[in-house]
Amino acid sequence: MTDPAATAEPLIADLPFQCSVPGRPGQGSFPLVLAPDRSGSLQEQVAASADKLLAVLEGCGAILFRGFQDNGVQGFHEVMEALPLPAFTYDESLSNAVRRNRTDRVFTANEAPPELEIFLHHEMAQTPCFPRYLFFYCEKAPETGGATPLCRSDHLLARLEQQLPEFIDRCRRLGVTYTHTMPGAPDEGSGQGRSWRDTLAVADRDLAEKKLQSLGYQWLWQGDDELRVTTPPLPAVSATPSGEGVFFNQLVAAYAGWQHRPEDAGRMLSFGDGSAMPRPALEQLVATAYSEVYDHAWRPGDVIVIDNLRVMHGRRPFTGSRSVLAGLAVASRHGVPGQA
Numbered sequence: 001m002t003d004p005a006a007t008a009e010p011l012i013a014d015l016p017f018q019c020s021v022p023g024r025p026g027q028g029s030f031p032l033v034l035a036p037d038r039s040g041s042l043q044e045q046v047a048a049s050a051d052k053l054l055a056v057l058e059g060c061g062a063i064l065f066r067g068f069q070d071n072g073v074q075g076f077h078e079v080m081e082a083l084p085l086p087a088f089t090y091d092e093s094l095s096n097a098v099r100r101n102r103t104d105r106v107f108t109a110n111e112a113p114p115e116l117e118i119f120l121h122h123e124m125a126q127t128p129c130f131p132r133y134l135f136f137y138c139e140k141a142p143e144t145g146g147a148t149p150l151c152r153s154d155h156l157l158a159r160l161e162q163q164l165p166e167f168i169d170r171c172r173r174l175g176v177t178y179t180h181t182m183p184g185a186p187d188e189g190s191g192q193g194r195s196w197r198d199t200l201a202v203a204d205r206d207l208a209e210k211k212l213q214s215l216g217y218q219w220l221w222q223g224d225d226e227l228r229v230t231t232p233p234l235p236a237v238s239a240t241p242s243g244e245g246v247f248f249n250q251l252v253a254a255y256a257g258w259q260h261r262p263e264d265a266g267r268m269l270s271f272g273d274g275s276a277m278p279r280p281a282l283e284q285l286v287a288t289a290y291s292e293v294y295d296h297a298w299r300p301g302d303v304i305v306i307d308n309l310r311v312m313h314g315r316r317p318f319t320g321s322r323s324v325l326a327g328l329a330v331a332s333r334h335g336v337p338g339q340a
């Protein structure tokens with residue numbers, strides 16, 4: 001198979017930026033780092049080379065813009081507007097994280113407490129509708145920690161095919177279902193604390209049930225106004241538009257990170273036929289994913305754009321008042337398990 005990073009090299013040479021790659025040897029152009037080589041704001045330079053940037057991103061999965069004048073939240077908003085990618089708004093998403101809007105396209109990254117690790121995930125891969133692209137902007141760097149780990153899921157899939165062939169075969173054929181419990185009111189102490197009213201954008205239980213039914217979910221009301229939901233089978237292996245396989249799912253974060261009630265232990269993740277996922281395979285998966293990670297240490301003004309289909313992200317614990325803002329683009333839908 002051709003390495004998409006290699007096919008992107010001629011395009012990279014054509015970009016009006018200074019280019020470098022900080023990743024470990026053997027990781028390809030990941031992430032690609034672009035610095036200014038002419039005057040003009042980042043948003044102007046992105047607008048002037050938008051199509052080329054998207055073509056390069058298709059191959060490398062993540063681009064870091066560093067060393068440009070920091071034009072704040074509004075500047076970040078304009079960088080997103082400079083690419084021909086329609087916004088995916090947080091309000092319309094089924095994200096389970098608590099966030100706050102700063103502009104109509106910019107919101108805070110997960111508000112979970114700083115001591116919590118947010119494990120590697122593809123944004124909203126556990127819901128039927130997910131954003132194809134993800135943007136981050138560093139408004140304020142943390143005192144310590146707080147890096148954003150990035151992991152290429154095409155590389156991860158290739159390694160897992162060797163390590164766990166049977167598990168990956170079942171993932172491909174059957175897909176996965178996710179079960180989690182949503183509180184009645186937002187819980188900012190949790191990485192998955194968005195209330196069912198906010199998540200589903202509904203005011204009452206009848207409307208919640210109608211929405212879940214339309215999405216193919218199963219549900220159960222629990223004490224204290226909680227709603228336990230199970231998704232329909234979603235693919236665990238997908239493909240990029242150019243046909244590369246990607247391990248696009250939420251298994252790492254759900255297994256390693258989702259907080260759950262004791263009664264939900266071992267039931268949060270199942271293959272699409274309802275059978276249990278073996279713990280040793282999930283442990284191996286988490287270890288392999290983290291062995292592939294590039295940890296991005298933020299500087300104020302950094303902007304990263306991520307192809308959410310190819311690259312997972314997370315958040316390391318930190319101290320200080322880290323502010324990394326996010327934006328999403330291009331609403332996308334899962335295919336059917338077994339057809340990637």
Ligand SMILES: [Fe+2]
Pocket residue numbers: 121123313
């Ligand atoms: Fe995220």
